[in-house]
Amino acid sequence: MINKRRFSSILSVSIVGLTLSASTFAQSGRDYVYVVGSSTVYPFATVVAERFGRGSEFKTPKIESTGSGGGLKLFCDGVGVDYPDIANSSRAIKESEISTCASNGVTGIVEVKIGYDGIVIANALQSDALDLSRRDIFMALAKMVPGEKAGELIENPFVTWADVNPDLPAIKIEVLGPPPTSGTRDAFVELAMEGGCSSVAWIKDLKKSDEDRYKAICHTVREDGAFVEAGENDNLIVQKLQANPHAFGIFGFSFLDQNRESVKGASIDGVAPTFDAISDGSYPVSRPLFFYAKKAHVDVIPGLRGYLREFTSERAWGEEGYLSDRGLIPLPEDERREVAANTLKLNTLPLTSQ
């Protein structure tokens, strides 16, 4: 029996040993920048991280793709080497997140607006080009649409695009888009659908009187099969569009840019989704992208200051920088200069009242 006891004690000692040694590892310092957040910012942040890693003596930052909300939650969990230095986000940080941050000791947050991302509605290249208004998009994709009388809502009856607007072709409405967990979906709903929704006078008035109902009307996408949730993989949507010439897909501008020989973007409110139109703000469905850095980590985590400088340099985010090759729409020059200066001075967001 001695043998058996020895065997099991060796086993338990080795397990305990493994976990103990692991926890001591975790306490030690970190010599690389740790970034979390939005999957929309991920393709841009990774390019900057890689160039920074190659061109400097520091390690290449680690970038986790967690989604904007998940990233900011990790970011706000605390200060120290176990917590991320930067959170990427495809929307501005919310007041509630700032106060969560503050209650965990994360008080100095540097906001960096990095540029714009357009959201496009595209179809196969050989299909007809479409010129949609935001109102058309809302009418085609909302679950409930306004009826004949003011204040009346009916279940979306439209089957073809021509039902929505006689100028559009008589093909069945079939739109492939991202699921509700996606930041692209949030932005599409807020910018395109809400934009069309508020063109109806009585719904617009609701915004002041009954905001919840206003949002329910404007933000709810139909579930009868006309809008197909195609998963987070935008490449898959592009492939499906090539296979089905009547279908439309919703995805980020960078995917349109990389697949110009197979898909084309529909004009929205008469403006085609081009680099210049998104850049000057005339294309209506575009959103700013951000990242948030922890001031307390600068000069503690090696390379963090350098990463901030690289991201806000002209060769990265400028008009002809390498990020614009990847489909990031740069900020106007004045704004770039201002944001870069604020970033390098580590100007933090104002704290909200506790």
Place this chain on the structure above:
Amino acid sequence: MPNQMTSRARVEAGLSRRKRKEKIFRASGLLATAIGILFLGIFFSTLVAKGASAFVQTYLLLDVELTAETIAPGGELDLEYADFDGLVRTALRNNFPELSGRNDRRELNRLLSVGAGFQVRDLVVANPDLIGTTQEIWVPAASNVDMLMKGNIDATVDESLRNLSDRQIRWIDTLDQAGRVDLRLNKALFTNGDSREPELAGIRGAMMGSFFMLVVTIALAFPVGVAAAIYLEEFAPKNRWSDLVEVNINNLAAVPSIVFGLLGLAVFINWMGLPRSAPLVGGLVLALLTLPVIIIASRAAIKAVPPSIREAALGLGASKMQVVFHHVMPLAMPGMLTGAIIGMSRALGESAPLLMIGMIAFIVDVPGGFTDPATALPVQIYLWADSPERAFAERTSAAIIVLLAFLLLMNLAAVILRRRMERRW
């Protein structure tokens, strides 16, 4: 006798029907197998057709002048200020003396990979004697050039529909005619970590991540799994409790893997404070995942050892402990190892639990230990499949081919092990 006649007649009457039934059954079995093989064939052939081209990569041959003034002012190699990109660009421009404008140059420079300058730098660092000489160097081309050479960009469509301009395509043709463009073995795929430039991206980092994870998994799951199996089979009393444990183990083997990921996030990262994205945590989670598989396989192997061997040993005066370790375990070992290898190959192909513990990340540096941030092969495939750059599509397929090759090797090892070591009674 009439009775016999009728039963025989009945048999004969039914015979053709029975034979027909058997034929149909056999044919449907064959059909099912054929359908299975057909789909496997389609899967493999599309994978190979898509992925094979990723194992080669377009390179440009340039006469790079390693001028001392640019890279080693004052005789010393100055890596911080040496403009290797500039050297490579000048070398490319020397092929097109007619170009002068800034825009022309920019357009021309886009034919080069970002990695071209780094390759020259590595060459010079490894061999400083080259400074001051002119060297013929094969440098990687940009991924769009690669796509053109592999026929994935159609040069005949309108210029606005592709990512290379008409002029760029003409330049590539000129270089090609001069013998300066070639598809060569894509070593970067196996020696580099992840990259956002498709032509520089490799699976080395992901392979090392998977390797470290599997080391942790096997080191933990095999001894624990075998110990549990031996205890349950040989020592545990057969009662309601051991039945309950058995049901639970079988049940655990069927729990979706994402649940183990959530468990890992809650216990190993949030409670024990282990680092995110570390192979250690991934290995721990995968160990939990493979434990039931190993226990079930090991128990089956122990059960297959004939009771006469145990009885003979006991009869000769061996203790229960000696029976187990001297006789049962050596005989059951091939079966246990097979179970372990099958468990490992399942762990290698697992991605869902790793998403929860931060292993879905962009990590360029190849991990060198158990707590370095790392990804795993299936996660790398997922990340590449989601990248907008066209050239990642073929690399995704190539990574899948490599993963499948590893899985095949492991399963083959399990089969060979069983053939070689198994004893039959």
